[in-house]
Amino acid sequence: MCEKEFAAHHVVRGICKDCREAHGLPERTEPLRPKVPCARCGGTSFVRAYAIRERAAKGNDYVSEYVAALALSYEMYVAPPTFFGSRTVKTPDAAKPVGLLEAYACRRCGFTELYTQRPNAIPISEAHATEIFEVESDTPYR
Numbered sequence: 001m002c003e004k005e006f007a008a009h010h011v012v013r014g015i016c017k018d019c020r021e022a023h024g025l026p027e028r029t030e031p032l033r034p035k036v037p038c039a040r041c042g043g044t045s046f047v048r049a050y051a052i053r054e055r056a057a058k059g060n061d062y063v064s065e066y067v068a069a070l071a072l073s074y075e076m077y078v079a080p081p082t083f084f085g086s087r088t089v090k091t092p093d094a095a096k097p098v099g100l101l102e103a104y105a106c107r108r109c110g111f112t113e114l115y116t117q118r119p120n121a122i123p124i125s126e127a128h129a130t131e132i133f134e135v136e137s138d139t140p141y142r
Helices: 017-022
Strands: 046-049 053-058 064-069 071-079 089-106 112-116
Touching: 064 089
Parallel strands: none
Antiparallel strands: 046 089, 053 064, 071 089, 089 112
């Protein structure tokens, strides 16, 4: 993407580590969707977006734009102490997503399904805006 020359260990599938981070492009994983036809129309061809991304801005007076992978949560970034005090501030770190979302869109009807990578690794807490929501099964099979 940047067309700079890098050592082979710095490039994955033609994109350097810096460009992956700047453009919110995680490394590709195995598809999460089962290989079954579309539940709506029976179509068998899908567009897989293994990195759903979002645009955002950061900064106070000097705002800069960035692109981050969309996820259910993010690891926390601990800001260093400021000049005016030693208060510890934790904020979500857009560079460290947890529970990345990937989408599969049927090419025939457009029906889109979302799947989450590594759902068991998603932190559960008020600070992450996540909680466990459980339901009881109506069937004897679990």
